Structure formats: C-alpha cells, structure tokens
Amino acid sequence: MGIFIEIDGTRYGPGNVLIIAELGTSHGGDMAKAKELVSAAAEAGADCIKFQMVYADEILHPKTGTVPLPGGPVPLYDRFRDLELPPDFYRELKEFVESLGLLFLCTPFGIRSARELRGLSPLAIKIASPELTYTALLRETASYGLPVLLSSGVSTLGDIEYALSFYPRENACILHCVTAYPAPERDYNLRVLGSLSAVFGAAVGVSDHSMDPELVPALAAAMGAAAVEKHFCLSRDDPGLDDPIALPPEDFRRMVRAVRKTSRMDPAQAAAELEQERGRGLVQAVLGDGIKRLAPSEAENYQRTNRSVHALRDIQPGESIEAGAVASLRTEKILRPGLPPVWEARVIGRKARNFIPAGEGIRFEDV
Incomplete structure (x- = not known):
C-alpha cells in the first residue's frame, strides 16, 4: 500500500496519479496563449496545470551569465525580467483553470511571489528543485498549511530531509527529478521512489524532463507515484524556455494513457510488459538500483x-x-x-x- 497526499479532498497515490501539465512561463505573458495552452492540456488529459510566478531579483543576480537563445546569448537575469507579470495575470489564469475542473498549481521563487500566490488562495503549492534548501521560502510556505509538492532534482538525501523538516509529512509529496534538459531516461533510477517513500514516510512522484512521452512516467506510475509532472507545449518549436523538451498535445495524451494503465498494474507486470516493448536492458536501466544519488547528467549542476x-x-x-x-x-x-x-x-x-x-x-x- 503506497502513501497518498490529499489535495482539496482528493487522495492521490498509487492507482490515482495526479497528472501535472507544467506550463511554466511558456505563455510568454500572453493571456490568449496561456488559455490556449491550458485548454490543450485539459483536452490531453491533465488533472493539474502548473505555472511559475517569476521575479528575477528573487532568483538570481544580474551578473549570473547568459543563456543561449536562437537570436544569440541573452543575460539570464534579463530573460527572467521579461517573464515578470502582475498577480492579476495569475488570478485570471487560476479562474480559467478551475472553470475547466482542473487543479491550479504555481511555483513561487521567493517571499514576494509566495505571498502574492497565497493571496490567490491556491489549494496546493509547488517548490522547485533549486529552492529545496532555500530556508526563508520553505519557512514562509510552510506557514500556509497547504499541501506541498517538492521537486528534488540535483539534491541529496540530506537536502530532501531538510526541506521536509518544514512540512508535515502527510502534507508533502517528493517529486523525484533529474535536473538536466533533456534528462536521459537511463538516469532516472525509478526504484528510488520506493526508497524515498520508505525513508521519509511521504508520498512520492516524478517530475520528468526526459524526451520520451511514456517510459519514465509509466514506470513511475508502476512504482507507486502519486504525481507525474511533465512540461507541456503546443509545439517544440515555440519560444518558451522549456518548450524544446516539453510534450506537444498528442505526446502528452500518450503519456496520460500510459500512466493510467500502469498505475493500476502490479509493478512487476508493468515492467515486464514494457520490457517486451522497449527491451529489458533499457527498462532495468531506467528502474535503477533505488539508491538516491546525484544522476550523472546533473551532478555538475550541484x-x-x-x-x-x-x-x-x-x-x-x-x-x-x-x-x-x-x-x-x-x-x-x-x-x-x-x-x-x-x-x-x-x-x-x-x-x-x-x-x-x-x-x-x-x-x-x-x-
């Protein structure tokens, strides 16, 4: 029997996976584009739509360096400044998401964005991997008493334990993640879901940055995931920061079908079926040994x-x-x-x- 997390009266865990479409900032501040993305994700089978509330000063210093974009290198700080939006933008999006019967989720990156997000009365909150040890933000969001999803990319067991010390375990879900864009499927070590759940007594899930629509999400569901998060886009040619590694609607729909199927299967049976389709070597590599460590593709980011x-x-x-x-x-x-x-x-x-x-x-x- 797995461990569940309850959000607004619904328990998510093995057999009932919360599927999150991560839209992040891919709307580019365009409300019409944002609503088009939300509608497409809803049609593709998402249960939850997630955004990011960005203020550059909360995230990095202006001298942090550049990010390569099609038009040439751009200061990363300036790129984040371009994504800053007022709270009313997210308020309208929340109303639209909830009008479709979906859960609204958003990531704050500092005290200002956390308090503005709280003013929208969210039902849950998401902490991104880089903020897993950000003491002030953890303390602030813990005071809200909301269910929390904690991404754990480029983290150690000690980092996860530190973050969880701020929240009741029954109110938290650890999202196993590999901080690489894209992340190799073989780096996911999905048996670690059982290890994390056993060690911390909390619900677990996966935030997947791999390119394959089905392999990591389906195996994660078979391993007892309470939530699966995947970036969503209308097209991988769109200009959003994460669009090149996001799933277009049809691929996201394939992921949803795979997750729903394997979440109701015995883990060994699900793995055996995927081995027949994808090969035993690949599936066993993705499952890994269950020991929590930095993945090869993310280790240099620590x-x-x-x-x-x-x-x-x-x-x-x-x-x-x-x-x-x-x-x-x-x-x-x-x-x-x-x-x-x-x-x-x-x-x-x-x-x-x-x-x-x-x-x-x-x-x-x-x-």
Missing part, C-alpha cells in the same frame, strides 16, 4: 542551480555585512557558489574578511 548566499553589491574588507547586502540566490552560470541558505542569517552582522565582489557567493573564509 551547488550551481541550488541556492547559496551571494553578495548583492560589492562588500569591502572590514565592512559589517547588512541584511540588504546579501541574498540566497541561484549561482547558475559564471559566479562562484557560497554558503547554504541556512547560513544567510548568520552572515548578517559579521565583518567581511575579504573583498566580496557583487554577485559572488559568500564563503566561510570571507567572514
């Missing part, structure tokens, strides 16, 4: 996509570090990582030992 304490401006040697001079941000492209977010409050008020350039992570030796 401490870079995660949050750490960074200087918001130049800090001079001997200067007392003020609260407004530091923040827990994603390190990302070219900056050095700093101390984990739990140390942010302890850095404030201490004197800088070294010159700390704006944007760089603050290390033990700097204070």
Whole structure:
C-alpha cells in the first residue's frame, strides 16, 4: 500500500496519479496563449496545470551569465525580467483553470511571489528543485498549511530531509527529478521512489524532463507515484524556455494513457510488459538500483542551480555585512557558489574578511 497526499479532498497515490501539465512561463505573458495552452492540456488529459510566478531579483543576480537563445546569448537575469507579470495575470489564469475542473498549481521563487500566490488562495503549492534548501521560502510556505509538492532534482538525501523538516509529512509529496534538459531516461533510477517513500514516510512522484512521452512516467506510475509532472507545449518549436523538451498535445495524451494503465498494474507486470516493448536492458536501466544519488547528467549542476548566499553589491574588507547586502540566490552560470541558505542569517552582522565582489557567493573564509 503506497502513501497518498490529499489535495482539496482528493487522495492521490498509487492507482490515482495526479497528472501535472507544467506550463511554466511558456505563455510568454500572453493571456490568449496561456488559455490556449491550458485548454490543450485539459483536452490531453491533465488533472493539474502548473505555472511559475517569476521575479528575477528573487532568483538570481544580474551578473549570473547568459543563456543561449536562437537570436544569440541573452543575460539570464534579463530573460527572467521579461517573464515578470502582475498577480492579476495569475488570478485570471487560476479562474480559467478551475472553470475547466482542473487543479491550479504555481511555483513561487521567493517571499514576494509566495505571498502574492497565497493571496490567490491556491489549494496546493509547488517548490522547485533549486529552492529545496532555500530556508526563508520553505519557512514562509510552510506557514500556509497547504499541501506541498517538492521537486528534488540535483539534491541529496540530506537536502530532501531538510526541506521536509518544514512540512508535515502527510502534507508533502517528493517529486523525484533529474535536473538536466533533456534528462536521459537511463538516469532516472525509478526504484528510488520506493526508497524515498520508505525513508521519509511521504508520498512520492516524478517530475520528468526526459524526451520520451511514456517510459519514465509509466514506470513511475508502476512504482507507486502519486504525481507525474511533465512540461507541456503546443509545439517544440515555440519560444518558451522549456518548450524544446516539453510534450506537444498528442505526446502528452500518450503519456496520460500510459500512466493510467500502469498505475493500476502490479509493478512487476508493468515492467515486464514494457520490457517486451522497449527491451529489458533499457527498462532495468531506467528502474535503477533505488539508491538516491546525484544522476550523472546533473551532478555538475550541484551547488550551481541550488541556492547559496551571494553578495548583492560589492562588500569591502572590514565592512559589517547588512541584511540588504546579501541574498540566497541561484549561482547558475559564471559566479562562484557560497554558503547554504541556512547560513544567510548568520552572515548578517559579521565583518567581511575579504573583498566580496557583487554577485559572488559568500564563503566561510570571507567572514
């Protein structure tokens, strides 16, 4: 018997999987495009539509580096600035999503976006993988008393344990994830779902960044997933940041059918059927050994996509570090990582030992 998570009176777990269409910011701020995406995802069989509430200052420093786009490299900070939208945009989307009988879900990335999201009265909340150790955000969202889905890409068991310490276990679902775009199917190690559920006593699921519409989601459902999340697009040629690895409607529909089928099957039977179709070697590689570790495709991202304490401006040697001079941000492209977010409050008020350039992570030796 698996462990369930309850959202608005519905229990999701083995046999009743919550299927999440991750739209993120692929609407580009266009309400008509957003509603078209929602409608298409609903027709493709999604139970839940997820968005991202973005404020660049909550996520990274302006000096974090560039992202390659078709028109050439663009500063990643500027790309996030372009995605900033007022709360009323999400309020209208929530009303539209719920008018279709679907669950509205959204990811905040800091205190401002979390509080604005709370003002929309969501039924649940999602924490993205890079924020799994972001102390201030975990504490803030835990105070809302909502069911929470925690993505666990590029994380260790200790990171997951830390995040779960803020929430009641019965109110949480750990979404196993590989932080690579795209993520190789063979990196997913889906037997880890049982391991995570046993260790933490919480519901589990998968947030899948692989390109295959069926393999990882179907096997995850067979392994007892309570939720399956997959990026959704109208076309992989669309300009959204995640569109190149998202599922167009027909592929998403295939995923839904596969998940519904295997979620009701004995795990061994489901694996055997998939082995006949896809080969035993591939299926067993995707299932893995169940030991939680950083996947090969994401290991180099550890401490870079995660949050750490960074200087918001130049800090001079001997200067007392003020609260407004530091923040827990994603390190990302070219900056050095700093101390984990739990140390942010302890850095404030201490004197800088070294010159700390704006944007760089603050290390033990700097204070």
